[in-house]
Amino acid sequence: MAEEVDRAMEAYPRAKARTLRFTLGAPRSALAVGDGSRAVFLRSDGPEDLVTGLWLSVFDQEGRHHEVLLADPRALLEDADQEQVPAAELARRERSREGGEGIVTYSVDDAGDRVVFALGGRLWLSLIAPDGLTASTRALSLEDSDSAVLNPAISPDGTMVAYTTGDRLMVVTIGQDAGQDRERAVLALRPGTDDRMRLGLAEFVAGEEMDRYQGFWWSPDSKALLVEHTDSSDEPIWYISDPANPQVGPRARRYPQALTANARVGLSLVLLGQDDADPWVGEVDWDHQAFEYLAVVRWQDGHRPLLLVQNRRQTEDRILDVQVPDTRQGLEPGQNMTLLDPEVAPKVATRVLQEHGNDQWIDLVPGLPAYRPQGGLVDAFIDTEADTTRLRLDGRIFSPAGCQIRQVLSVEDRDVLAVVSTDPRSFDLMRLGYDGSIHVLNRLPGVWSASRAGHGIVVSGRTMASAQGQVRHCYLGADGDLDRLGAEGLGLVGEARPDSSARQTGEPVRPEHQDRPDRRAVDAGHINSQGAMSAVLADTSSDPGFTPNVDFVRMGQHELFAAIVRPSESSPYASADSLPVLLKPYGGPGAQQVVFNQSYYWESQWWADQGFLVLTADGRGTPGRGPAWDRAIFEDMAQVTLDDQLEALEALPDFAPEADLGHVAMIGWSYGGFLSALSVLRAPDRIHAACAGAPPTDWTLYDTHYTERYLGLDPAVYRRNGIIDDAPSLRRPLMLIHGFADDNVSVANTLRLSGALMAAGRPHTVLPLTGITHMTNDETVAENLLILQRDFLREALKNKTD
Template sequence: MTPDPLLAQLVRTARFTRGVSGRFTVTADGRTVLYLRGRTGDDPAPCLWALDLGTGSERLLADPVRLLGDGRGTRGIGGYATDAAGRLVAFTLAGALWTAGADGGEPRRLPAARPVSDPRPDPGGRRIAYVRRGALRVVRADGTDDRPIAEPAADDVEFGVAEHTDATLADGPRGHWWAPDGTALLCARTDRRRVHRWYGTDPADPDRPPRIRRHAPAGTPNPDVTLWLIPVHGNAPRTPVRWDRAAYEYVVGAGWDGHGPFAVVQSRDQRTVLLLGIDPVDGRTTVLHEQRDARWVELVPGLPARTASGVLLAHADAQGTRHLTADGEPVTPVGRQLRSVLGVDGDEVLFTASDEPTETGLWAWRPGTRPRRLGEGPGLYGGVLRGGVLVRTVADTTGAAPRAEVLRGGRTVATVPSYAERPVPAVRRSMLRLGPRELRAALYLPSWHRPSDHGPLPVLLDPYGGAARQRVTVAHTWQTLVSQWFAEQGFAVLVTDGRGTPGRGPGWERAVYGDLFGPVLDDQVSALAAAARTHPVLDLNRVGIRGWSFSGSLAVLAVLRRPDVFRAAVAGAPVTDQRLYDAHWRERVLGRPDEHPERYDACSLLREAPRLTRPLLLLHGLADPKVPPAHTLRLSDALLTAGRPHEVLLLPGAGHQPVGGELTENLLRHQLRFLRGHLDAGVPDSVRTGQ
């Protein structure tokens, strides 16, 4: 079999993530931009680079291959942090702590205790805090005085880690934050001892002992997260941060800015979120801001936050719009949906928002002015702003990876080099608005298809459809390219974002409250019918659906509930029993299982398994930590018990998203064979032979 160019490219580039510059930092003097990127478009080892804005030249600050001397086998630098000036850089490599200077010089490996995770220099660049096996430690920047400042007294307890903070922090989950003067840290302590234990085994490797993981599914105890003020000097005791933890058990954000330490806490039902100011002396808290919603308060990355002058930034949902607010007053107009706050530089606020859900614009605002847009043209924009220097990124139809440029005073002063490979195939896509809800959709057709020559095509729905993720945007992503690949094999591929997806306002997102799948499936069926009315190339007698994770569940339900529409389904890593899914995600929409058991029953694929009458292919990675294979195995058992034929393909060693790994080509081709066999799809002989 001849290797497929796109599928080979997905593996070689790790879904077009290699060779892409990212994780940008602008130094305080505005002269240098730091970032991570591999040497080539297929280099698996990201390096640390510096771009001199004065000369436009790029310097390699830390090369993992050279530092470790092990060829191309390393995973590279996964992240880094700097001091306030941006001159001292701390990163981990092969479990060790390293430092580098933004001005160059040889990187240095510090003799810190290993393995090291999440190193963070203090604002003055004198010390580095890091986490090692549940302990929070500090070491001087010169490598001396390495010591713990908070150590767990029991297993399943760790300092410096707070998993839910990724909901509000732009740079991912964190668990420790320096005071501006570097004398103390605000630190999370996470106690998982009351959390359920899950045991994972790999049947393909029976000699390997079971993996034990603490996981809090819906309705079960969450980790007990507390916050502490920990001095760095002397033997001063730790000070606990005090708030009503019984009422607000989720810590979803924290930090320490020029106005003092703060925390963002959330109630278990997720209907209330508080911003708490923390007294740095005694740990007492004061409510600075409160948000409530009858369904749930959506957490927006980067919020709440405070400007240098003390303006409180938050968001409010009103008039069908998610607004950015400053001291309670809307900054953004009706119809412009806030997406995220990317950063606050003094009193300048950088944020993203959408006037059209398929696009994400970049905006800046400061008190006393109107927001100004920082990028023209359709795309998905992002950026980093500091001292008047903007690193602006955009993903659009020109490639699967975003591009980056540096601007000062609105003028481009440099382009950040990127070695990302350009995708092999051309995309033949039509952007659609379908039905009375104006559902945003994309229709992919084969490049070779001519209606007069080839007639109607079988239809493949290829959605995601769940919260926090869109598939229909102006950008070309790796998912876009996979949809086009299926189109080239003889399908009309329809991708639709229905209710529950972001970008169309609070009411659209919360339309799935209490019913995770009903509105989503209805929108997929509605979009299919509307698309067929304007595109007769769609053959409604041959319709299939494929999906992974949330859309894997959706694919199963499609053939269970609407066999009149869907003739076959491919479902990867479906969540089949909502009671087994993560509490923070699932209780947001369905509430607690003991309070709303009927909602969980109505969303259970296991209960509906006896209804299956259509061909179904189930796929699941046996090493999936996000959706354990128990979901697919239990569904298969329910189907067998009901006498419903189906196919199961288990993937030894594969995680939650195997596309991009070595299994990619065979996995996608297996799905293709299944769908072709049941939908009578294929490429005409005249196209194969080039006639």
């Protein structure tokens, strides 16, 4: 066993990259569809297969479970492994951190009978048989085969597909066969318009910071579309170049740089005409000057569209409904044909439903705002007295204090299904009743999510109890009652959870660690005693071959949530009396590292087995502990986040006497890279070496929506929170790592800090990564990155002098 762990540890750096962090072969992007007896999902063929296929999970009339391959990219394309992906799609994948190939996203109609996706520059349709056990896939016939097919979305009734080329919004009417498909442009930019204008695509900050990747939305009755148009003329032009290939010119792009202009975003309403009749096009009207961010668009059955718009500082937002006309009769003439002209288009009014304000910032809660089907608006509210982000129905709070709302998954007439934290380390699935009741669905703490449709649900979860996650499809019966997710057979609900006491006292629900079945014991489907059909989707992913040796603790004055990872029993450092300390935080706003998910600690375990005691601490600004904790970093995130890492370090010997505080290093990527560089610049007596990956060293070089939320609009605040001016203070070894193709954190950040260090005569190391973006999925680069950092830190700490 010890030899197996040692071999796994040696293979880890390359295996991590080759398997996309051990996710290949696992089901993902699962979506319950139709009446809930079906779920569409993606999965590649094995633990090192990047090419993802489209699958269906279905229960037949006898309750037997089946997994049906709907579309295999290698059967559809001869060169599926070398697919030429359009630049706009590559940008979307970078924003969503998508590392797979093949079919990576899809769209399903309301009935769950038809699925569309883009592959190889073509538009494809999978038709599912009524019993769900077979399917056929064909390419839809398009008039212009040379145009990009971006973000296809099928109409709710399954009769049409809309997609964008970037300059045209196309609608394809699906025929009985390819010869009967009909395509037309329903909205287009004027001829000669350059790439500063885009149609039907989410702008950069929407994808990078708002998790909104859509740029157009179908009406529930399939008779209209809302279409985003973006003018980036006022944004600065940035260039990305490849210095390793000087014969290739730089690539120009617009970037929403902090403290500069944003793209101008508008929204057109397109009412589709019958057959080939011209559509009617109007322009949705709101106060764009006061509320320039379009954060959310949601169009639910039986309701007008909802918009959530934000002001530049994100201290105010408004929920609007769009006054879509019931019919085209009586409307003033729309635009000329299908050409976009917002200035002359008829105005489509909006109405303010809710307004929110906060002196620091307002968070976006995924899934909100949303209507309850029978009526009533559900939104999020920052309850400062209870220090809780809570849910409201028509302005009345109904979720309990202490239940921090992370995401809303579905809004039903009886309840809301949400991801909630009472302990920030666990992302729990909760059914929240409008009467204030709560029901925790997951038995084990971990990172949980779900998709709910009709009378079915797909539950996805990762915990500390197993290396792999689990995706379980459940059909709940005719009433769709979540109470049918009983403990028997499902392993999702505990025998006794203190829901009632938590509801009465406001005390947090703290799930306990329990054993769980091995995920490889996949059942073929069964019916529990409460009538729910259930099956675990097959998973062929690999695991790293070792289990992290983790202790979870609370540290310091702020009771920081932290994880300590020690060398494994087979490591030569297992019984060392003294170990150098490696701080491995993210540490910044909006993201956590200390969670009940085993995969978060695999890399930490590799570092521990290289001879380090690894400490990860979530300081102020990380989510899940309440609005006051989040906002403690406002306008001072550099110093506050550094202070919390130093606080955790000082407390470490109380939990790990072997910690050698005379030899301490820090590593990190993105904000963690910034924090690592910051630590050796401002705390060289405490942090003795650092490796900083893709660090945003100058916050004026990062995007508007993220940076201005935390730092505001005062340039002096940016200078105080940046680290360029700290360059003369460097007296510890520092390695800077950056990809030249990074379009999120520009390599200019590292080059500016390196230039300042050079000007100050401070030695440092720069590791440039040619052709690498903010993601480092190249297996050779990923492997060598870990090894080079390890060797750099070992040498730096060995040669440390006071």
